[in-house]
Amino acid sequence: MLRVGIISNPFAKINKLNPEYNTHLWYILANKGQLEVTRSLEQLNQVCQEFSERNINLVGIVGGDGSISLVLSAIYKAYGAERLPKILLLKGGTINFLASNLGIKNEARTCLEDTIQLISKKHTMKEAILSTIHVNGRLGFIFANGVAASFLEEFYKDKTNSFGAALKVAGYIADGIFQGKLNGEFHKIVKQQKMKIETYPTPLYNDISTNSQINNKYSMILASTVPKLPLTTRFFKKVVMGDNSAEMIAISEKGSKLLKGAIKALSGGCIYNLPNVNSIKFQKANITCEENTSYSLDGDLISNPDGKISIEMGPNFVFCSPYDIAK
Ligand SMILES: Nc1ncnc2c1ncn2[C@@H]1O[C@H](COP(=O)(O)OP(=O)(O)OP(=O)(O)O)[C@@H](O)[C@H]1O
Structure with a gap:
């Protein structure tokens, strides 16, 4: 079963342009998961630790490429290499090259709506495996x-x-x-x-x-x-x-x-x-x-x-x- 946790970067473009954006996501998610807005790296690490303890196995990331890199680094620290959760990209940055590499065109809100619909109908999602590089300690x-x-x-x-x-x-x-x-x-x-x-x-x-x-x-x-x-x-x-x-x-x-x-x-x-x-x-x-x-x-x-x-x-x-x- 998928247990969904979402981490939103309040400083990413989509949230800066629309301060209500996370409220919309929260409504869409309803009781299907947990949404956390992290305002510092310390909070980000705490949330990832909590997600790991609660066995959250699908982590959505709201933001752009910089957010993804930071969140994945924090997830790796909290979960360890053996039980990493699956990742859902909820596009919300300026350039979004990672989403573009995976062919994801829709922004966070639509993508979350479509994901929740699939999960509710117990349909499976498409998956791709990506390797990361670890550069001076950051993924x-x-x-x-x-x-x-x-x-x-x-x-x-x-x-x-x-x-x-x-x-x-x-x-x-x-x-x-x-x-x-x-x-x-x-x-x-x-x-x-x-x-x-x-x-x-x-x-x-x-x-x-x-x-x-x-x-x-x-x-x-x-x-x-x-x-x-x-x-x-x-x-x-x-x-x-x-x-x-x-x-x-x-x-x-x-x-x-x-x-x-x-x-x-x-x-x-x-x-x-x-x-x-x-x-x-x-x-x-x-x-x-x-x-x-x-x-x-x-x-x-x-x-x-x-x-x-x-x-x-x-x-x-x-x-x-x-x-x-x-x-
Ligand atoms: N999950 C997070 N929680 C708190 N701060 C974060 C998080 N992710 C990134 N940050 C911080 O937010 C700031 C902006 O992030 P960054 O520029 O990397 O965003 P981005 O995802 O590339 O989106 P954009 O393209 O809109 O800038 C940076 O100072 C970064 O350290």
């Missing part, structure tokens, strides 16, 4: 540093939505096309830095050209257990969902070549054909950076003063949906 699905972290630093100065992000990317690209003559933003954001990368079980350096082996300057490292990046179709083409491994894409390309590659990849093309791009499937990685040491996990910008990043495989989670799941 998530997409890691990015270098140019991506610099871009996010800019984006968070006036965070809007996917459209706002796309406009901003377009602005940087336009400046890049005009070789920095529009506003100089491109070169401020798009630069390389030295990084040391170790991947296990297969070293990244095995399959790259001699030229790249001595070049340990990178524009960006990406790692993911899901195929789609925000604003793209399938970007990580080697990802197999739920296979306990992640794909890393290390990009040493710079300037106009990086720009062309990014435009190609963002419009559905393949980034692997660029000479200074290397990709590998891995289960553990250590990255050391010297300059911009911040990184992004699931769209959250994380400051990391010592520059050391450890990526290990986290647990697999079963995601449920009342809709067909993209695989």
Whole structure:
């Protein structure tokens, strides 16, 4: 039997836009489960502990990608690896790339209504297993540093939505096309830095050209257990969902070549054909950076003063949906 618990992030976009949103969810849920609005990480940990003690086995998360990453980390801490609950995504953030990877289009309210209907009729929900990465102690699905972290630093100065992000990317690209003559933003954001990368079980350096082996300057490292990046179709083409491994894409390309590659990849093309791009499937990685040491996990910008990043495989989670799941 499914015992439903829902955790809502009051700071996620959907709740900020409509302070009554959780009341609507509470009405929809009625006596079919428990809804908790957590206002701090401490409360989030307490609620997950309580859910674990009450054997709640389907946890709904209301929020966006950052909320999902934090809630899954708290669930893992409270439940342990062996008896993790199933997860229901109740979409309510700005970008929602995880929901998009699973093909979930409806926002939280509709999705909860459809879920409750299925549960009431004792119908089964669709399921998909996703592996997580454990980055410096936090669970998530997409890691990015270098140019991506610099871009996010800019984006968070006036965070809007996917459209706002796309406009901003377009602005940087336009400046890049005009070789920095529009506003100089491109070169401020798009630069390389030295990084040391170790991947296990297969070293990244095995399959790259001699030229790249001595070049340990990178524009960006990406790692993911899901195929789609925000604003793209399938970007990580080697990802197999739920296979306990992640794909890393290390990009040493710079300037106009990086720009062309990014435009190609963002419009559905393949980034692997660029000479200074290397990709590998891995289960553990250590990255050391010297300059911009911040990184992004699931769209959250994380400051990391010592520059050391450890990526290990986290647990697999079963995601449920009342809709067909993209695989
Ligand atoms: N379940 C939660 N309970 C309390 N605080 C949370 C929870 N989830 C995230 N937060 C905090 O809420 C703030 C906003 O979260 P975040 O930006 O990650 O939201 P999001 O899910 O990505 O949604 P949006 O895209 O609208 O920002 C952050 O400070 C984060 O630490």
